[in-house]
Amino acid sequence: MRRARLLIAALAGVLSLAAASDPAERLKDPAQEAQARQIFRDVRCLVCQNESIDDSEAELAHDLRQIVREQIRAGKSSAQIKAFLTERYGEFVLLTPSFSAGNLALWAGPFLVVILGGALLFARLRNRTPDPDLTPLEAQRLRTLSEDETR
Template identity: 60%
Template sequence: MKRLRALLIAAAAVALTAGASDPSERLPDQAQEARARTLFKEVRCLVCQNESIDDSEAQLAGDLRQIVREQVKAGSSDAQIRDFLVERYGEFVLLKPRFSMGNAVLWLAPVVVLLVGGVLMAGLLRRRETPEPALSQDEEARVRRLLEGD
């Protein structure tokens, strides 16, 4: 039993925070807390493997959450908070890349691909509008032979 207890204490030391829902981190104002939680989903936990700070239990995610919560409390707008984070940690910190010239390809591609698809479909339908040429007498005879032979 002693060994068990010692190991469990060791385990507790490995564990860090409980993610964004940890009650010790929460803001007292519910509206502010809700805003912070929405923002968390857009911020990457930089040391994790593709997790937002809303999900992550890592120490660094906890630090980032604290920064965001403090800024929300101080009355910064969402855009200001994003700018602040980008200035500090680079674009990598945002899970939703910003609408910028550098990211134009990313944001415009879906629309462009859809448009190309639409144009191709329109072309396909227009081509179909032209009636197929009627069969020549020779061909009709061949069709008859084939059908009868079947």
């Protein structure tokens, strides 16, 4: 009885265990299998709570893995397979957001912060250093003068 219950629970398997490495699903050719795993990590398990199909044990993830592996066996490239999946499920299926106009803020945002911060720092430094139009000699004299005054 207990064993039967255990077995049922095992089949129901709510927990994902890097499902993609399952020997029952694997492709024979290691290079193709590696390519498949690479794709899995970038494909979302659509019904799961934020998991890739590489990790998920859900039924749908299993089906998606099968589709990807079949297409790889048929010799399709990773880009072709991703295009196929996007066609079918929308951009939501890919974990890498596309470099499109709609995602401009997403991709540019962090680097904009760096540029903005850099500009502010530059402005601050510029305000405080002697005017670059002065000759080095003038700048030197200005520094000595102001230093004398503070003493």
